Amino acid sequence: MNHSQLAKPIAALVMALGAGLAQADSTPVNLDFTGTTGSFSSYLEDGYQLTAATANGLTSTVYTQKVGKTTTVTNVTMLTSGFTFSSATPKGEFRLTSLDLDNQYTNANGNKIFGGTVTLAYTLADGVTGKTALTLDSGLGLQNFSESLGPLLSFTLTAIDTKNKSAPFQVDNITVQSVPQATAVPEPGALALLVAGVGVVATLARRRRA
Ligand SMILES: [Ca+2]
Numbered sequence: 001m002n003h004s005q006l007a008k009p010i011a012a013l014v015m016a017l018g019a020g021l022a023q024a025d026s027t028p029v030n031l032d033f034t035g036t037t038g039s040f041s042s043y044l045e046d047g048y049q050l051t052a053a054t055a056n057g058l059t060s061t062v063y064t065q066k067v068g069k070t071t072t073v074t075n076v077t078m079l080t081s082g083f084t085f086s087s088a089t090p091k092g093e094f095r096l097t098s099l100d101l102d103n104q105y106t107n108a109n110g111n112k113i114f115g116g117t118v119t120l121a122y123t124l125a126d127g128v129t130g131k132t133a134l135t136l137d138s139g140l141g142l143q144n145f146s147e148s149l150g151p152l153l154s155f156t157l158t159a160i161d162t163k164n165k166s167a168p169f170q171v172d173n174i175t176v177q178s179v180p181q182a183t184a185v186p187e188p189g190a191l192a193l194l195v196a197g198v199g200v201v202a203t204l205a206r207r208r209r210a
């Protein structure tokens with residue numbers, strides 16, 4: 001076996017090891033709130049946690065929306081006056097990619113309230129904090145907001161209505177993707193495998209020559 005013949009299997013081995021060491025792409029997780037209905041102070045789904053701003057301030061509820069004259073969409077959403085969202089894994093970093101919001105509700109005077117602003121406040125993995133306002137239209141139904149935020153440690157959502165009052169709102173389909181933590185050095189087991197593999201190839205080469 002000459003040098004180029006030896007180089008091929010070593011390259012293949014290193015590539016195979018590299019693929020094994022590379023961080024797998026995390027699949028997006030969708031919090032659709034279909035798990036359990038009821039009222040909660042905190043709610044867990046798909047490894048992520050919502051912590052209500054007030055006691056039992058989260059209600060997983062069946063929400064019916066009429067679109068046009070005929071279509072009725074029934075969905076389970078979370079009704080809340082505000083919450084903090086975080087990974088259930090300590091310091092689990094994630095990206096927020098999408099969420100659906102609506103703040104359609106009937107106030108104490110029986111008036112339908114629409115519109116308003118939901119404030120998205122977040123803490124990035126490096127500790128930097130930020131804030132963005134999500135403006136809701138006056139139409140019926142959930143509105144999708146596409147986001148590209150992260151890596152995050154947590155975020156909070158709170159709403160104010162068009163009369164500048166703290167308001168309940170519906171949230172659904174919070175889509176996040178966990179951010180794998182970078183591994184600086186290969187694991188000892190992987191290194192041992194690489195050394196053993198190179199040894200086998202070298203031994204084979206020596207036997208060929210003998
Ligand atoms: Ca889910």
Ligand SMILES: [Ca+2]
Pocket residue numbers: 031032033034075076077172173
């Ligand atoms: Ca849902």
